[in-house]
Amino acid sequence: MKYKLIRSRRRTIQISIDENCELVVRAPQRLSKIYIDSFVLSKADWINRHMERAREKKREALEYGYFTEEDLRELADKAKEVLPGKVAYYAKILGVTYGRITIRAQKTRWGSCSAKGNLNFNCLLMLMPDRVIDYVVVHELCHRLFMDHSKLFWGSVSKVIPDYKECKKVLKEKGEIYIRMLY
Numbered sequence: 363m364k365y366k367l368i369r370s371r372r373r374t375i376q377i378s379i380d381e382n383c384e385l386v387v388r389a390p391q392r393l394s395k396i397y398i399d400s401f402v403l404s405k406a407d408w409i410n411r412h413m414e415r416a417r418e419k420k421r422e423a424l425e426y427g428y429f430t431e432e433d434l435r436e437l438a439d440k441a442k443e444v445l446p447g448k449v450a451y452y453a454k455i456l457g458v459t460y461g462r463i464t465i466r467a468q469k470t471r472w473g474s475c476s477a478k479g480n481l482n483f484n485c486l487l488m489l490m491p492d493r494v495i496d497y498v499v500v501h502e503l504c505h506r507l508f509m510d511h512s513k514l515f516w517g518s519v520s521k522v523i524p525d526y527k528e529c530k531k532v533l534k535e536k537g538e539i540y541i542r543m544l545y
Contacts, residue, residue, distance in 0.1 A: 363402055363409065367395075375401050377409065379416040381469070381542065385409060419538050429543050434467045437485040441465040445483055448499045455522060458506035469544055472533060473498045475505035486540045490532065497529035 365377075365385040375398065376388040389398050402409070429437075442465055453460055461480040468484045475481055481502050487495050500522045508515035519526050 363406065365402060367398065377402065377405055379409075379412050381420075383413060383416045383420055385413070419542055422539050422542070426539065426543055429467070434485060437488045438465045438467070440488045441483060441485045444488065444495070445499065448496060449481060449503065452496070452500050452503050452522065453506075456500070456503050456507065456518070458503055460503065460506060467544060469541055472537065473502040475502040475509075477509065479506055486537070486544075489540055490536065493523075493525070494529045494532050497523045497526050498533070501526075 363385065365387045366380075368386065368388045369391045370388060372388060372390055374390070375393070378386050378388075380386050385402075387398060387402060445465065446463055449460060449463060459479060461476070461478050464480065464482045465485050466482060467486065468482075471482070471484060472487060473481065473483045483498065483502070487498055490498075497519075500519055504515055504518045504522075507518055516526075523529060
């Protein structure tokens with residue numbers, strides 16, 4: 363099975379499918395190529411399943427087309443109008459503070475929160491249902507209380523967005539298509 367190998371100082375092997383539907387293996391520097399090949403072969407079922415899913419998502423993205431710079435600018439402008447109000451509203455409910463709010467077209471994240479409390483959001487959120495946008499805002503603000511994904515963190519999220527698992531599901535299903543439209 364053909365794959366791209368990336369060696370680093372990591373401790374474990376990770377396999378993933380990239381945006382070009384190619385298999386990527388990240389492995390510790392010390393592991394032999396024979397061991398890595400054996401590991402990849404042992405995961406053949408998972409790889410084939412996810413490779414087919416990635417190809418299907420890529421076909422869907424091609425069917426829908428790709429975002430233009432103008433599309434992304436319009437989404438970013440809309441996000442700059444919508445998100446600060448949502449952040450202020452939910453920050454008050456959660457009793458947290460925050461720093462800057464930045465909007466980007468990101469290929470891997472819907473949002474993030476730095477240790478300093480700066481918030482980053484993906485402009486593609488503007489294509490999601492309102493409840494999903496609220497979930498991402500609350501998720502990032504809850505990182506002001508817990509900088510992890512512990513039970514306490516998820517408990518805080520669920521107090522504000524009880525159906526957060528459904529929101530995560532929508533992000534995964536619809537979001538993968540939108541993300542692929544960035545390439």
